Amino acid sequence: MAKRDYYDVLGMDRSASEEEIKKAYRKLAVKYHPDRNPGDKTAEEKFKELGEAYEVLSDAAFDRRQRTGTYAGGFHDPFEIFREVFGNAGMGGGIFDQFFCGGRADLHQAQRGADLRYDMEITFEEAAQGCEKEISVNKLNECESCQGTGGEADSKLKVCAICGGRGQVVTSRGIFSIAQTCSRCEGTGRIIDKPCHTCQGTGRRERPTKIKLKIPAGVDAGARLRSTGNGEAGIRSGPAGDLYVVLHVKGHELFHREGDDLLCEVPVTFVQATLGAEIEVPTLTGKAQIKIPAGTQSGTLFRLK
Known part of the structure; x- marks a missing residue:
């Protein structure tokens, strides 16, 4: 039976450092975690495989055992490996507990990114015959340094001291009480103890992004095209929003359109x-x-x- 290439499982080459291996595991484990992919058996198996690969490659004695062929089974629970990598902080939570929370939805889950609108002018000929366009959009993308987590590799979450983990601050004014989103933790109830130095803990960075669009033949003025996943990056590694492109068609000196017909x-x-x-x-x-x-x-x- 052929031995599994654990470096290949994590998409790494054999010269990868321990930190690079850990970073690759963190990114893929979040992507394939069963709580993010409910009912997806393929994702569940991939998650287990990632845990096995990380457990082996993070062991300093792996190279020696691999050469002698003595590495055998006996792997730990992949969920335990996940918790160990992401750490534990106050109230039993590691940096990604707000994503999964044992399958329960609450205020600390990842949030979907905002949808964006882009207005684009095309010629009469392009609208009639179809074309391909490339646009540049300034938008919030996932931070490359922390993969959207907002924290350094060894960071943990702690309960927000301002709201006590509730995500809201209650202010009393006479007989009335007003609940407002906590400005310190932005409603998450948690604070990252070591924010990412690149994005300052937001998990996102604004930068121009080039996007290719295919304009179908026969589009009308005012038509909206959806580019899935090209909106703003999600919060705390949540899914990205969509980009909606609104088309504006220039007039033509000879032709005008009535339905699907061109008149001249x-x-x-x-x-x-x-x-x-x-x-x-x-x-x-x-x-x-x-x-x-x-x-x-x-x-x-x-x-x-």
């Missing part, structure tokens, strides 16, 4: 209309010839397919 007004002389003639007319793809029967009246409609 072509002048003819009195003699051509009276006696008949063959004339050249413009189209979006070049020129075409049509026959004008004798006695044609002004406003007569001719169809080109």
